[in-house]
Amino acid sequence: MASFHKGFIKTHPLISAILYVLRLYLAFSTVSPVTTAIDPCYNYTELNDTWRSINNTHPSVINCDRFVSWSGWYRLFINNTSAHIPDTCVAQSSCGTDVPLWIRGGHPTVTDGVVTRDVCGHWSGYAASYCCYFGSFPIKVKACPDNYYVYELVSPTLCSSAYCADTGSINTSPTTVTPVTISPDPCYNYTELNDTWRSINNTHPSVINCDYHVSWSGWYRLFINNTSAHIPDTCVAQSSCGTDIALWIRGGHPTVSDGVVTRDVCGNAGSYCCSYGSFPIKVKACPGNYYVYELVSPTTCNLAYCADTGSINTSPTTVTPVTISPGNVTHCVSIGLFSEWFLMYVGYRSGLHFPKAS
Structure with a gap:
């Protein structure tokens, strides 16, 4: 036991120098967080076209979002009032366009993070009118503190269709479908x-x-x-x-x-x-x-x-909420690995052996 203590009292000069340098590095280095993503609640573009209002029906000018260069996240306003994309059916020929776009599935809550929602356009074919007659590419939606929403908008699939804006109520409780029993079977x-x-x-x-x-x-x-x-x-x-x-x-x-x-x-x-x-x-x-x-x-x-004789999907795909938030990466891991590797190397050169880190 005495010889064990004696072996560590007489520390190799090179090891002492390395440990001293590491102590200085740890004492004076600062750990800077690295941002991996930006919260869209505070990094958005304002979309304040008054013609997008659901009250703008049968407009003289037909607008289209198909050729807009969408980039990133947007927050809607109407006359300086915060607005949102409607989450219930919108009347045809409203919102300053022919095919008004709305989202289905309800709006998320703040705790839901970022969710994906389908985009629907109301139109009539022959004598049939349907609230989701035209579908469009899905968009991402996020609820923000202070009771507003941001959207990652993309180009819809056709003209003339455009995103609606509404200052009315919000649906945060998506409708669930209850199974039905029919007789005769x-x-x-x-x-x-x-x-x-x-x-x-x-x-x-x-x-x-x-x-x-x-x-x-x-x-x-x-x-x-x-x-x-x-x-x-x-x-x-x-x-x-x-x-x-x-x-x-x-x-x-x-x-x-x-x-x-x-x-x-x-x-x-x-x-x-x-x-x-x-x-x-x-x-x-x-x-x-x-x-x-x-x-x-x-x-x-x-x-x-269509008719198919292939496989069946009995597990409906669910959209998992995504959280976009800053991520922190520190230098602790890299310092630890550096010190372990360097000390093992010095120990090897000095005839000493260190236990391997678990």
Whole structure:
């Protein structure tokens, strides 16, 4: 034991010098935080076009956000009053444009951080009007202290569409869909839909089909060449399924225990998988591993429901909130590693051995 203490009392001169230098470095160096991101609540561009007001209906000048050079985050104002993008349906031909854009899913709270929201545009096709007739690229939204919101805006998919601004109430409680039980059970009371042209493999067809004028009634089960099929629940390529704009559902398929659920219908027009929306439909999973659908007429031609015999998604994608905040990186780790490596090297050269850091 005495020899152990004696070995460390007679410290090697080079080790003493290195430890002294490290002590000086630690004493006088300052640890500077490194910012990895900027909080958009305090770094935004003001968007104060008065024509964006939901009260600006049937405007003489039709505005379009398609060709705006969007960059970063924006906060909306109307006549110096803080505003927000509406989170409920906006009347067609309002907000200074033809297709007013609103977000669905409600606004987040401050604790939610940054969330993603779908963008919808209200329009009418033939005689059908639908609040999400045109879809657009999703945007990010953040609730800020002091009761305002910022948005990471992007170009919408078409003209003439533009983001709305509203100074009214905010929805921070997104609507949840409650499963429905229907009698008689549609799993055993359906019509077979066995058009082979609906297959996702039928691309660039010579005959363009349309489901708008079909007299839909009740529930349907899909087949392709006598094989049970389903409506795809992931994006379908444009000009497939025997039509121009192939219709698919988003939100995944339900399980048997879910009962009857409602799913949004999307159509890919080339620029975005949900460029065209259509009226929602009801879906039910049945014992025996098949699905039935309460189909309705889409909003326009040429749109048609797809049929697929591939895999099913029963786990709907959820959007995980993202937090954008400054991150701190200190020098402690690098100093520790430097000292460990250097002392091990000196010890090796001096015939001493140091325990390895855990």
